[in-house]
Amino acid sequence: KPILVEPVESLYWLDEGDPLRLDCGIQKRSPLGTVYWERNGSPLGEKTPVDVLIEKQGDVLHFQSLRPEHDGVYQCVVAVDGFTEKFANKNITVRVKGE
Numbered sequence: 001k002p003i004l005v006e007p008v009e010s011l012y013w014l015d016e017g018d019p020l021r022l023d024c025g026i027q028k029r030s031p032l033g034t035v036y037w038e039r040n041g042s043p044l045g046e047k048t049p050v051d052v053l054i055e056k057q058g059d060v061l062h063f064q065s066l067r068p069e070h071d072g073v074y075q076c077v078v079a080v081d082g083f084t085e086k087f088a089n090k091n092i093t094v095r096v097k098g099e
Contacts, residue, residue: 024076
């Protein structure tokens with residue numbers, strides 16, 4: 001089972017154009033495990049905007065330039081050998097103030 005580092009639930013109020021990096025905070029994981037992010041309960045996957053990079057094998061979500069459409073609740077999800085765990089304590093709410 002992955003070992004997570006806190007912080008717990010977070011809220012970010014940021015300006016349009018600001019960069020942001022969200023880190024899943026996994027210290028240790030199975031080599032067969034996969035990490036992905038959900039936004040408002042749906043996997044990002046192919047819906048990930050082109051200006052959002054997924055780094056470090058899925059651990060990090062990097063917004064190069066925030067836009068209001070990036071608003072939402074982001075959650076890190078880990079899947080290992082058919083076992084999927086959503087870390088309820090890793091909800092990250094992003095609010096973007098438009099110009």
